[in-house]
Amino acid sequence: MWLYDLLFSLDVKAILLFIVFFLLVANFLKNRNAENYPPGPLALPLVGHLFNVQMYSTIWHFLCFMQCPQLTKAYGNVFSIRFGRDKMVFVCGYKMVKEAIVTQAENFVDRPYIITTLILFITSSLSIAGLFTSNGETWKKQRRFALSTLRNFGLGKSSMEQSICEECHHLLEEMEKEKGGAFHPARLFNNAVSNIICQLVMGRRFDYSDHNFQILLKYLSGLYEAFPGVMKHLPGPHNKIFTHRLLNHIFWLSSHHSLTTMYLCFISEQHQGESNLGFSEANLALCSLDLFVAGTETTSTTLLWALTFLIKNPDVQAISVQGEKVQAEIDRVIGQTRQPTMADRPNMPYTDAVIHEIQRMGNIVPLNGLRMAAKDTTLGGYFIPKGTALMPMLTSVLFDKNEWETPDTFNPRHFLDAEGKFVRREAFLPFSAGKRVCLGEGLARMELFLFFVSLFQKFTFSTLDGVELDTEGVIGTTHVPKPFKVYAKAR
Numbered sequence: 001m002w003l004y005d006l007l008f009s010l011d012v013k014a015i016l017l018f019i020v021f022f023l024l025v026a027n028f029l030k031n032r033n034a035e036n037y038p039p040g041p042l043a044l045p046l047v048g049h050l051f052n053v054q055m056y057s058t059i060w061h062f063l064c065f066m067q068c069p070q071l072t073k074a075y076g077n078v079f080s081i082r083f084g085r086d087k088m089v090f091v092c093g094y095k096m097v098k099e100a101i102v103t104q105a106e107n108f109v110d111r112p113y114i115i116t117t118l119i120l121f122i123t124s125s126l127s128i129a130g131l132f133t134s135n136g137e138t139w140k141k142q143r144r145f146a147l148s149t150l151r152n153f154g155l156g157k158s159s160m161e162q163s164i165c166e167e168c169h170h171l172l173e174e175m176e177k178e179k180g181g182a183f184h185p186a187r188l189f190n191n192a193v194s195n196i197i198c199q200l201v202m203g204r205r206f207d208y209s210d211h212n213f214q215i216l217l218k219y220l221s222g223l224y225e226a227f228p229g230v231m232k233h234l235p236g237p238h239n240k241i242f243t244h245r246l247l248n249h250i251f252w253l254s255s256h257h258s259l260t261t262m263y264l265c266f267i268s269e270q271h272q273g274e275s276n277l278g279f280s281e282a283n284l285a286l287c288s289l290d291l292f293v294a295g296t297e298t299t300s301t302t303l304l305w306a307l308t309f310l311i312k313n314p315d316v317q318a319i320s321v322q323g324e325k326v327q328a329e330i331d332r333v334i335g336q337t338r339q340p341t342m343a344d345r346p347n348m349p350y351t352d353a354v355i356h357e358i359q360r361m362g363n364i365v366p367l368n369g370l371r372m373a374a375k376d377t378t379l380g381g382y383f384i385p386k387g388t389a390l391m392p393m394l395t396s397v398l399f400d401k402n403e404w405e406t407p408d409t410f411n412p413r414h415f416l417d418a419e420g421k422f423v424r425r426e427a428f429l430p431f432s433a434g435k436r437v438c439l440g441e442g443l444a445r446m447e448l449f450l451f452f453v454s455l456f457q458k459f460t461f462s463t464l465d466g467v468e469l470d471t472e473g474v475i476g477t478t479h480v481p482k483p484f485k486v487y488a489k490a491r
Contacts, residue, residue, distance in 0.1 A: 068090075072396065077380060087388065089389070093400055093402070111369065143439065163199055163205075169339070178488060180489060190300045196295070197295045198213075295440050299447050308469050309361060311461055330348070330453055355448055355452055362479065363395055370390070372390065373385065394432065460488075461486050
């Protein structure tokens, strides 16, 4: 009764102040950090650091390019940020990122529930999470099945190399149709790379003018553009309808010899009772979507960065009397009539180094997928409680000043020794590392080499007079160059 009497004796302002004070205390008690928790900037009550992000287009842009260097300088390579009620620990620099995702792989292999909520616009079941967001036995079995099936369909075999070489031929034909005029390369690259994934997931390739193929790419493009919005907008029925249309289109176009049909047979023949491990038609849809999202946008974007950096560095692209460059090496090893093969790569160290430097500077996937601490552990001397979301910052690895001689400059010699031989660098992690390493890394490397060499074997690329290509790029699902036109001059 005393509290009741006290409240009635106070005026409205005092009551409001009391409520605000109570909420602040409750928020403090709920969000206070554990002892020796990673440090970070002072967070506002209730909203955390969300207001710090409002001036930037996305949280990704804020973290990758604006605040990460300042935060690491102030708090070290392991620091914490709070977005609303969600706490995240960010890990920067090659040594700390490797410690988290390789040395302590078992501790940080799972995805947190924060990232899992991002797929609610696709399905209402948290147990159906595709390859990217699933955890535990579900993730292990799904990944094992995907790897086995992709190998059966030629991943890492000569048949896949032949498919890519065939697609290179179609891409070059389309560029020849431009007859030396200016054109946007993004559409052609997207068509070519998407066809490789179509052959894996759907068992067939498409003509670039095929109406159904363009509908599929339209749906995928819409998904890429929508992804940053997931960070700012609540899921809605329009997103669910959109995604279901995309998935139905994939199923409808699939042939009998494809990952899709093999998965369906696997469900019906062997694993009818294992839906709890993700073997269901719904999860097939998400796994197919994961392969398209991860396997198309990243590679086609890397090819766009290849044009960007080599047009800005013509001495790297063209034949040079001062030293062997890309086209000079192609002419010496392959010539201008024979189609490139993967057997040529060991004999082309400079070209291989250029491709790796394009991936490093292009920084296609600035952030690694969110991880979650499976148990109480320590990282960089800080205590990480069980269930804490953790974000390895791949940008900080690819631009680590302790690992790269000129981290902010396009320099293929990062991957060459004094004798001009190709050198692998441990801090080169565009595909991540550890247990969650990119499923299609081998395919991506094959695609990049064959597409890249085929392009510069047949054409010399330039841009419009007076146009300076921008290397800052735009952050969305990936880090992409701003749209540009090029000239492809036949050699």
